[in-house]
Amino acid sequence: MTFVVALALSGPAFAQKLVDPNAVAPEYREAAEARRAEQIRQRECAHQADVAKVLPRDRIAHITKCLAEAEAAPHPATASAHE
Template sequence: MKQVIIVTTIALFAAAPARSQTLVDPNKVAPEYRKAAEKRRAEQLRQRECALKADLEKVLPRDRTAYLNHCLDALAARQ
């Protein structure tokens, strides 16, 4: 039993923590891919904005996907 606890503890400390996806930096990308990186960054910022709105409005997890899709569609329609 003691060995199981030791192995479990080692496995927990050895596992890398999960991190969210970082924003794309167009300046760190090769010049031929810069335009695509700028588009990706803009999309990431829109997604973060909608996620922040969902957090502020305390949207339930079961309704979050529908809310985010609606928010992204509304942002796209404005532009």
């Protein structure tokens, strides 16, 4: 019984943490920054699915569509940096 309780309480510990670009070697920092940006987009889409109360069976499709739309839309910070 104790094992089950410990496993239930450690569930969030298995979640993937955000990448910290400052914690990696300088030659991998750009890749870490890109990975962190992707993780943030994924979390935002998951949050939108939570707010919209998407059914679990439709959650992956909703998140995939959200990520595709986010990728297709120009990012304000990126767009202004390239001008």
